[in-house]
Amino acid sequence: xxxxxxxxxxxxxxxxxxxxxxxxxxxxxxxxxxxxxxxxxxxxxxxxxxxxxxxxxxxxxxxxxxxxxxxxxxxxxxxxxxxxxxxxxxxxxxxxxxxxxxxxxxxxxxxxxxxxxxxxxxxxxxxxxxxxxxxxxxxxxxxxxxxxxxxxxxxxxxxxxxxxxxxxxxxxxxxxxxxxxxxxxxxxxxxxxxxxxxxxxxxxxxxxxxxxxxxxxxxxxxxxxxxxxxxxxxxxxxxxxxxxxxxxxxxxxxxxxxxxxxxxxx
Amino acid sequence: xxxxxxxxxxxxxxxxxxxxxxxxxxxxxxxxxxxxxxxxxxxxxxxxxxxxxxxxxxxxxxxxxxxxxxxxxxxxxxxxxxxxxxxxxxxxxxxxxxxxxxxxxxxxxxxxxxxxxxxxxxxxxxxxxxxxxxxxxxxxxxxxxxxxxxxxxxxxxxxxxxxxxxxxxxxxxxxxxxxxxxxxxxxxxxxxxxxxxxxxxxxxxxxxxxxxxxxxxxxxxxxxxxxxxxxxxxxxxxxxxxxxxxxxxxxxxxxxxxxxxxxxxxxxxxxxxxxxxxxx
Numbered sequence: 001x002x003x004x005x006x007x008x009x010x011x012x013x014x015x016x017x018x019x020x021x022x023x024x025x026x027x028x029x030x031x032x033x034x035x036x037x038x039x040x041x042x043x044x045x046x047x048x049x050x051x052x053x054x055x056x057x058x059x060x061x062x063x064x065x066x067x068x069x070x071x072x073x074x075x076x077x078x079x080x081x082x083x084x085x086x087x088x089x090x091x092x093x094x095x096x097x098x099x100x101x102x103x104x105x106x107x108x109x110x111x112x113x114x115x116x117x118x119x120x121x122x123x124x125x126x127x128x129x130x131x132x133x134x135x136x137x138x139x140x141x142x143x144x145x146x147x148x149x150x151x152x153x154x155x156x157x158x159x160x161x162x163x164x165x166x167x168x169x170x171x172x173x174x175x176x177x178x179x180x181x182x183x184x185x186x187x188x189x190x191x192x193x194x195x196x197x198x199x200x201x202x203x204x205x206x207x208x209x210x211x212x213x214x215x216x217x218x219x220x221x222x223x224x225x226x227x228x229x230x231x232x233x234x235x236x237x238x239x240x241x242x243x244x245x246x247x248x249x250x251x252x253x254x255x256x257x258x259x260x261x262x263x264x265x266x
Numbered sequence: 267x268x269x270x271x272x273x274x275x276x277x278x279x280x281x282x283x284x285x286x287x288x289x290x291x292x293x294x295x296x297x298x299x300x301x302x303x304x305x306x307x308x309x310x311x312x313x314x315x316x317x318x319x320x321x322x323x324x325x326x327x328x329x330x331x332x333x334x335x336x337x338x339x340x341x342x343x344x345x346x347x348x349x350x351x352x353x354x355x356x357x358x359x360x361x362x363x364x365x366x367x368x369x370x371x372x373x374x375x376x377x378x379x380x381x382x383x384x385x386x387x388x389x390x391x392x393x394x395x396x397x398x399x400x401x402x403x404x405x406x407x408x409x410x411x412x413x414x415x416x417x418x419x420x421x422x423x424x425x426x427x428x429x430x431x432x433x434x435x436x437x438x439x440x441x442x443x444x445x446x447x448x449x450x451x452x453x454x455x456x457x458x459x460x461x462x463x464x465x466x467x468x469x470x471x472x473x474x475x476x477x478x479x480x481x482x483x484x485x486x487x488x489x490x491x492x493x494x495x496x497x498x499x500x501x502x503x504x505x506x507x508x509x510x511x512x513x514x515x516x517x518x519x520x521x522x523x524x525x526x527x528x529x530x531x532x533x534x535x536x537x538x539x540x541x542x543x544x545x546x
Contacts, residue, residue, distance in 0.1 A: 055449050074451075079484070081449040087442050091464050092539040104450045139541055159450070 002069060003030035004163060005054055005193050010063035011220075012049050019186055022220035023049040027063075029214065029223060031197065033162070036189060038198045038206035038213045040252070042260045046221025047199040051165045055079045067163065069256060077105050080156035084168040086148035088140040094151050095136035098123040101159040108159055128153040129191075130184050146177035150184065157188065166198045170205065182208050186234055205254045207245060208235050215255040226257050328508040336514035343515070349502070351519050354496040357413050358527065361420020362481035366474065368421070369428025376429070377436025377466070378458055390429060398422045398484055402491050413495055423484030424477035431473035434540060435466035469537035478531045482504040482524055497523075 012024040024046040025117040031037050039047045053065050054059045056075040067079075080101070088097045102108035102119050109213050112119060127133055130150040139146055149169060156164055174259040186209060189196060200206055207229055215225040229248070231239060239245060313333045319325070322334040323455050327335055340347065372390075376383040398419055405418050439462040447457050489498025504512035 057445070057449060077451045079449065082447070083440055083442065083445070087446045089443065089461065091467075091539075100446075100460070101450050104447065104452045104456055123284070141541075165449075212480055 001033060001063065004033040004035075004068060005029075005031035005197070006063045006064075006066040007053070010053060012046065012053060012058065013061045024053070025220040025222050027221070027223055029226075031195060031212075033195055034193045035212060036191030036196045036198070036210045038200055038210035039216060040200060040203060040206050040213060040256065041221065041224075042256065043201070045217060047216060048167050050221070051081070051167050051197060051199055054163075055081060055165055056085075077159075078161050079163045079165050080161035081165045081167070082149075082152045082156040082169045084171045086119055086140070086145070086152040088138050088151060088155075090149055093137045093139055094127065094132060095120070095123055095141070095145065097140070097151055098126060098154045098158050100155055102128050105163050109255070123154065123158060126157060127151070129188060130138045130154055138185075144177075146173050146181065149173060149177075149181065153181075153188070153226070155184065157192075162194055164194050164196045166196065166200075168199055168201065171201065178205070179204075183234075183236075185209060188230045192235060202250055203256070204240055206239055207231075207248055209250070212213045213252065215252065215259060217259045224259055227252060278537055296508060313532075328510040331510040332474075333515050336511040336518065339511040340392045340518060341514040343512070344417055345419075347497075347515060347519060350495060350497050350500050351412060351523065354489065355523060356497065356522075357416035357489075357496060358478075358482050358485045358523075360421055361422075361485055362424050362478055364417070364421035365424030366428050366477055366480055369425040369473070369477065371469075372425075373429040373432030373473045374436060374463075376433035378454075378462070380437075383433060383437065387433075390426070394426045399487050399491065402496060403489055405488075406492050411492045413493070415492045416485040416498075419484040419488035420481035421484075424482035427476035428470070431469050432466060435469035436462045439465050468535075468539045471539055474527060474535065475531045478527045479524065482527060486520065516533075 003013040007027050010024065010027045011022070013022045015021055016214050018232070027050070029162065036128075039050060041047055049058070054067060054072070055061055056065075056067075056072045059073065067076060070076075089093075089100065092100070099119060102112055108119070124136065127136055129155060132147060133148055134153075134197070135143060135147060140151075143151065150171075156166075170181050173181065182205060189209075196210075198206070198209060210229055213227040213229060214223050215227065216222065217224050227248075231245065274461055289518075317333050319328055372386065376386050401422060402415060402419060405415050409415060409418070439457075443461050445463070447461060452460070485496070486498040489496035490502055493499040493502075497519055500516045501513055504510075504516060
């Protein structure tokens with residue numbers, strides 16, 4: 001089966017000419033359908049740029065970005081995105097925020113009028129999975145940060161994207177809420193098996209959630225290490241304290257220290 | 267501990283503890299006291315002082331009529347005054363409607379395109395820099411003396427705040443929310459309809475409050491300068507005849523109308539953009 005995402009010697013430079021800021025240099029990688037991939041690395045290493053490349057929000061400076069056997073030249077429809085900031089529309093309640101993508105993305109857009117009930121049912125079932133069943137008519141400011149982020153996840157999944165792009169989605173949350181949402185995301189992913197690209201600063205998060213971890217170098221970003229995670233699923237918080245997990249964590253931490261140009265941790 | 271109505275009822279079954287006051291006004295009536303009773307008493311007090319001073323100092327009514335004098339004129343000539351007030355209200359609302367429509371159109375255009383903004387904004391400032399009173403003689407040449415002058419002046423006075431505020435509100439739409447829509451492949455018109463316009467609504471309704479008072483002022487000025495009807499015209503007739511009580515009856519009507527128009531604008535604002543006001 002051909003990979004869902006195929007980056008071939010991709011570079012990205014913001015701005016033009018000598019003044020341009022290189023964000024990503026010579027990146028080649030493939031992501032299989034249904035794979036859960038995480039990118040970790042020091043800040044400013046071009047992780048988020050990579051997501052923008054894949055989603056088509058910015059064009060590659062050189063090289064090819066191919067998603068679902070098509071070269072990406074403009075924003076593509078098969079992706080769902082969630083950001084560090086939940087970015088819910090403040091004048092819409094939770095349910096209608098979750099319904100937003102199907103008001104825009106074809107073919108749902110033209111079906112929405114006649115199949116509205118089916119879409120509402122789908123949005124409700126997503127909200128139920130993330131534990132927001134009783135909050136569908138609340139406005140965003142009435143929800144906690146963690147609840148808003150759950151709603152944002154539902155919105156990203158509403159139009160059944162085959163590719164979910166997550167840009168530090170749990171970065172602004174407290175540790176307990178974050179760990180809770182790992183489990184929520186894992187459940188959603190195991191149920192529906194979409195492909196996920198997760199950008200994160202949190203190595204435990206990457207190990208808990210993903211099949212493959214790419215460690216990136218400081219700017220301009222480049223892939224240093226590809227690390228496969230083979231722990232059985234579903235993973236639990238308890239499993240993050242098992243020796244194998246802890247070993248993998250310290251190995252990754254070593255790579256990151258190298259990437260930042262510092263000494264390896266003692 | 268405060269006693270609400272519900273608690274007061276339960277207090278009948280269970281005698282209140284000794285340290286609690288036996289009797290306190292329920293919360294609701296304290297609010298009514300503060301928001302309705304006190305302001306009205308204050309107005310009545312001012313009117314009383316006014317009444318007493320005009321009588322005590324023998325102030326002639328053409329300089330300052332007593333409240334009883336102008337309020338009785340208000341009642342006696344209510345048929346004429348109401349007709350004139352209706353004229354003023356109609357002219358104000360028509361001017362306001364035209365002004366807001368034009369303001370929305372130009373503001374929307376300027377807000378959604380940087381080029382349009384840069385192109386139109388200087389002219390807009392130039393037009394606004396001319397006091398609208400100064401334009402009235404020009405309008406007279408165009409449409410003659412009468413109520414239509416009031417409508418035009420009201421529209422001119424009300425379109426500016428709407429234009430400027432709507433333009434900047436739409437232009438300032440949050441880039442992060444835009445990204446959410448763009449990543450879904452939304453077209454520019456989608457972003458405008460789903461994000462920029464709803465996001466600009468609170469500012470738009472804020473500008474409506476400025477526009478309604480602008481239209482009102484513009485209308486009255488036009489009626490005074492070039493009117494044949496309306497409360498503004500009544501003011502001119504009253505002062506020409508040294509009829510103090512009539513002039514003050516006119517002012518009373520203007521104050522009432524101004525407050526009413528403002529309240530209507532506030533009511534619409536609260537209803538349409540409740541999401542932007544977190545408390546209550």
